[in-house]
Every structure is written in C-alpha cells, then in structure tokens.
Amino acid sequence: MHERLKSRVAAAAVAVGLLGPLTARAQGAWEAPAVEKERENPVPPGADVVARGRQIAQLNCVACHGAAGKGDGAAAAALNPKPADWTSPAVQSESDGEIFWKISTGRGAMPSWKHLPETERWAIVHYLRSLKAK
Numbered sequence: 001m002h003e004r005l006k007s008r009v010a011a012a013a014v015a016v017g018l019l020g021p022l023t024a025r026a027q028g029a030w031e032a033p034a035v036e037k038e039r040e041n042p043v044p045p046g047a048d049v050v051a052r053g054r055q056i057a058q059l060n061c062v063a064c065h066g067a068a069g070k071g072d073g074a075a076a077a078a079l080n081p082k083p084a085d086w087t088s089p090a091v092q093s094e095s096d097g098e099i100f101w102k103i104s105t106g107r108g109a110m111p112s113w114k115h116l117p118e119t120e121r122w123a124i125v126h127y128l129r130s131l132k133a134k
C-alpha cells in the first residue's frame, strides 16, 4: 500500500513536470507564420461553397465549437483554453490564410484537420466568414 502510494506520487510528479510546460505553451497567443497569413482563399466564394463548408463543420466541429460556432459545444466545458467562437471579432479579424493554417495545424485540444482535402478546409473558411455577426 505504502509503496503503491509512493509510486502514485511519483507518477503525479512526472505528469505535472511533463504536462505543465505543454499546457502553458498551448495557452499563449496563437499566431500563424506571416507567409501563411498572406495566403488567399483559392476557392471562389458562393452559396454552394458556404453550404459545403457548413456541412463539413457540422460533421467534425460541433462537439467543441457548437452548432452555431460560438465555441459552446458539449465538450467545451471540459476544455481550457476554450474552443474559439468563430463569430467573434478575434476570429473574424484574422485573414483567411491564418484561419486556414489554424484549421490545418491544430493546437492542444484543437485537432489538426490536414487529412481533409485543402478545398474542403478553404470551404470551411468561407463558412466561418458567413458567421460574422451582422
């Protein structure tokens, strides 16, 4: 019993030592490299592409970002930092290239979506733009 407790304490110390710095790093400002920010959306805008982006987002993103993209999905309560509110000025003020890069790269709890074809990721960017508060 005593030995088990000791090893648990040791395991906890290791976890804090390893995860502490990782979490801290994941909470700083998240910025795309300049060259990524400058990339323009190669997919022409339009109602079709917004609908396609919405469909992909409904499939993959609602659990965290919520049905309306407000960052209030069912899994959001357990996450820190919180999933981004796509309708917010913070997200809407970013360039298409930056949003595309973040979707592609991911960070912490935010998965990388590199496995989705590029055109689908750019379609999601169009959809996110359509959510800008009016």
Ligand code: HEC
Binding pocket: 026, 027, 030, 056, 057, 060, 061, 062, 063, 064, 065, 075, 079, 081, 082, 083, 084, 090, 091, 094, 099, 102, 103, 107, 108, 109, 110, 111, 113, 124
């Ligand atoms: C498992 C939960 C989860 C899923 C699923 C998820 N996200 Fe996220 N997302 C996050 C979290 C958490 C953050 C904040 C990350 C940070 O700031 O370190 C985030 C951040 C973002 C950002 C960055 C916003 C900004 O400007 O900083 C974008 C864009 C985004 N997500 C888009 C998506 C898209 C599109 C999908 C689906 C294809 C998706 N996310 C799926 C959790 C998730």
